[in-house]
Amino acid sequence: MNPKSxxxxxxxxxxxxxxxxxxxxxxxxxxxxxxxxxxALEYDKLAWRAHVWQMRKNEDDT
Structure with missing residues (x-):
């Protein structure tokens, strides 16, 4: 996984x-x-999943 992607x-x-x-x-x-x-709705779902992924990653980094 490349988080900068x-x-x-x-x-x-x-x-x-x-x-x-x-x-x-x-x-x-x-x-x-x-x-x-x-x-478009599926793209919105992917945006939400990416947001959640970033939040979890930020929590793991702290």
């Missing part, structure tokens, strides 16, 4: 979620829009 940074996943929501907002097709919004 962007995969462990909550802001990386939040930015992906926001970009995905912007793409979804531009779509007219309901199914495609729904799929993108679900993907």
């Amino acid at each position: 962007k995969l462990y940074q909550p802001d990386h996943w939040r930015a992906r979620a926001e970009a995905t929501r912007k793409k979804a907002a531009a779509l007219i097709d309901g199914k495609a829009k729904d799929r993108l919004l679900k993907i």
Whole structure:
């Protein structure tokens, strides 16, 4: 595990979620829009997991 990797940074996943929501907002097709919004929710979950991971790592370092 490389804690400096962007995969462990909550802001990386939040930015992906926001970009995905912007793409979804531009779509007219309901199914495609729904799929993108679900993907954005998964990115939000990854952001939360990265946040929790950082918190635990910080606790372990002290």
